[in-house]
Amino acid sequence: MSSNNNPASWQLNCPVSIPANAEYVTLAHGEGGRLSRKLIQEHILASLNNEYLIALNDAAQLPKIEGPLALTTDSFVVSPLFFPGGDIGSLAIFGTVNDLAVSGAKPLWLTLSLILEEGFPLAILDRILESIARAARETCIKIVAGDTKVVPRGVADGLFINTAGVGELITPIPPGPATLQVDDELIISGPIGRHGIAVLATREELGLEPLPLSDCGSLLQSVELLRSGIGNQVRCLRDATRGGVAAVLHEWAEASELTLSIEERNVPVSPEVRGVCELLGLDPLHMANEGTMVIAVKPGAGTAAVEILKSIPETATAQQIGIVKSRGIVPVTIRRTLDSEQPLDDPLGSPLPRIC
Amino acid sequence: MSSNNNPASWQLNCPVSIPANAEYVTLAHGEGGRLSRKLIQEHILASLNNEYLIALNDAAQLPKIEGPLALTTDSFVVSPLFFPGGDIGSLAIFGTVNDLAVSGAKPLWLTLSLILEEGFPLAILDRILESIARAARETCIKIVAGDTKVVPRGVADGLFINTAGVGELITPIPPGPATLQVDDELIISGPIGRHGIAVLATREELGLEPLPLSDCGSLLQSVELLRSGIGNQVRCLRDATRGGVAAVLHEWAEASELTLSIEERNVPVSPEVRGVCELLGLDPLHMANEGTMVIAVKPGAGTAAVEILKSIPETATAQQIGIVKSRGIVPVTIRRTLDSEQPLDDPLGSPLPRIC
Numbered sequence: 001m002s003s004n005n006n007p008a009s010w011q012l013n014c015p016v017s018i019p020a021n022a023e024y025v026t027l028a029h030g031e032g033g034r035l036s037r038k039l040i041q042e043h044i045l046a047s048l049n050n051e052y053l054i055a056l057n058d059a060a061q062l063p064k065i066e067g068p069l070a071l072t073t074d075s076f077v078v079s080p081l082f083f084p085g086g087d088i089g090s091l092a093i094f095g096t097v098n099d100l101a102v103s104g105a106k107p108l109w110l111t112l113s114l115i116l117e118e119g120f121p122l123a124i125l126d127r128i129l130e131s132i133a134r135a136a137r138e139t140c141i142k143i144v145a146g147d148t149k150v151v152p153r154g155v156a157d158g159l160f161i162n163t164a165g166v167g168e169l170i171t172p173i174p175p176g177p178a179t180l181q182v183d184d185e186l187i188i189s190g191p192i193g194r195h196g197i198a199v200l201a202t203r204e205e206l207g208l209e210p211l212p213l214s215d216c217g218s219l220l221q222s223v224e225l226l227r228s229g230i231g232n233q234v235r236c237l238r239d240a241t242r243g244g245v246a247a248v249l250h251e252w253a254e255a256s257e258l259t260l261s262i263e264e265r266n267v268p269v270s271p272e273v274r275g276v277c278e279l280l281g282l283d284p285l286h287m288a289n290e291g292t293m294v295i296a297v298k299p300g301a302g303t304a305a306v307e308i309l310k311s312i313p314e315t316a317t318a319q320q321i322g323i324v325k326s327r328g329i330v331p332v333t334i335r336r337t338l339d340s341e342q343p344l345d346d347p348l349g350s351p352l353p354r355i356c
Numbered sequence: 357m358s359s360n361n362n363p364a365s366w367q368l369n370c371p372v373s374i375p376a377n378a379e380y381v382t383l384a385h386g387e388g389g390r391l392s393r394k395l396i397q398e399h400i401l402a403s404l405n406n407e408y409l410i411a412l413n414d415a416a417q418l419p420k421i422e423g424p425l426a427l428t429t430d431s432f433v434v435s436p437l438f439f440p441g442g443d444i445g446s447l448a449i450f451g452t453v454n455d456l457a458v459s460g461a462k463p464l465w466l467t468l469s470l471i472l473e474e475g476f477p478l479a480i481l482d483r484i485l486e487s488i489a490r491a492a493r494e495t496c497i498k499i500v501a502g503d504t505k506v507v508p509r510g511v512a513d514g515l516f517i518n519t520a521g522v523g524e525l526i527t528p529i530p531p532g533p534a535t536l537q538v539d540d541e542l543i544i545s546g547p548i549g550r551h552g553i554a555v556l557a558t559r560e561e562l563g564l565e566p567l568p569l570s571d572c573g574s575l576l577q578s579v580e581l582l583r584s585g586i587g588n589q590v591r592c593l594r595d596a597t598r599g600g601v602a603a604v605l606h607e608w609a610e611a612s613e614l615t616l617s618i619e620e621r622n623v624p625v626s627p628e629v630r631g632v633c634e635l636l637g638l639d640p641l642h643m644a645n646e647g648t649m650v651i652a653v654k655p656g657a658g659t660a661a662v663e664i665l666k667s668i669p670e671t672a673t674a675q676q677i678g679i680v681k682s683r684g685i686v687p688v689t690i691r692r693t694l695d696s697e698q699p700l701d702d703p704l705g706s707p708l709p710r711i712c
Contacts, residue, residue, distance in 0.1 A: 032598025242388025
């Protein structure tokens, strides 16, 4: 399926066994005629139906939103499609829900667009649609509009997904990284690097037992608790996806023109992630997360923020990891073990393509 | 670039010559680090900047909308990327704007997500971004959020685009095809099949001179004129994209449980489209359009609708093509030349994959 004789993305770690009489996606499924409608009705609506999607109009007609809006989009090209702790479907929903949540919005509606490769098994698509439906239920969002395209064998890798999300901004809206001040406190919501390592270990077949789990999940509840508890103390939040925590810190340093300084010993890293990173010479701070966020709060509010996060299981290991300082020579510093501060690299690219 | 030794999609009909020192997309451009930010700032923002996009947050923060909302999404995988009359960029904007327009909404904001293939020339990306910017200006919409992913060589075909669009529903909102009644009148806004034939002629290198032009363009003005002129008389509108006019008529027949009946001699078809269709045994009614819509209006309102459409150049050849009848044996009938009525096929798939 993929062009270089590797197993197709959907074969690796796929939990679905393909029966002998399996049905496969054909080009005609993407062309707007009867087979397109059959795919939509028997597969997509079967998993995702709701009062808006059922209309199957060119655009969903939705009720008025009272407040200002948030709008976001993400495409997902993760390889493999299934990884420990999630799959491309749950990733697509949680990724977009989290983008809305950390922007200060209550997620309401999502669009879902599939680019399928000719020959993709419909049984696997159904499994991914179930995963999408489960993640949507968990986060109380509705998928209200969609699109399906099919491309010939060899010009995709099984399945790419795009989601776009609309949310309602809820006061107080975090004012963003440009408002960071000296002595603001930096917090991480949980152990870092889990998604990147889960995908890497699966894709490279590292033979780890058990495979480390991705943190792929919703940040909605933790953001809501922070808002209701210390909403006016929060400067900014960001889920640390591609580029990891290091990329977030560098973006915030650039936006604020200050230096962000962290202590390595305060950054939670699971033993599995630490083990793989040491083995392969990777820095967990550069590894992707899909349900872990960096938070900046006003001076003195860090302890309260950590306590709020520790009250729910998803963020039970939240930690204060550093503070904001006046602009020094480098934008982001890290104190590793007992050494003095050193620069934390801004990842140029990533050690690992296609993690989301 | 594509897997089967055909020229890459971006080589075919590409108006950009690639200089010797050209820069190409690398995997690192998609990984959220410095190169991702460089791609966004030097290429994407350079073409598309506005007050919302510049914030580069996880989600755009947007003002409140007064009325109810419309939300839509589409992915674009057209091959080739450039065709006479448009390219994947203008197609992505007009496609989503038209979906909002025919749903009764004023298009406001779009998201833009790019899936790039490693090795894609940045000069071609810039050309497509300019085309996106031009189409956005023409339709007065803003691109407020985006995403960029890069996949390895051979697992995409140059560039796939996803757009999602948010609009404000404007009263009177067309009530939709389920409300169709006997004697309603069916109208087409212009000559049909132009987009499908333009893509086909380019991709198959049919050697036609001049190449037939796609109708790729905005339906916004024509929909607004219909709304302000005879808004309460309109039952439903639909841009006849994949599956062509035949697919729209079949969807409406299914939704209304009535029979839709058209006269072939009233359906406008350009000589170029007719020529190619006759040569290849294709039916223009099955060919895709990207700026042409079908409209159903209440009995007696067809003449006014056609007159309104004829007042602007984009829809100067609008025609009434048929009427709605009580449900007969088949859902859609056509009278060809002097013969009696015969069934119009519902396309199973399409004569032509990847036209949008």
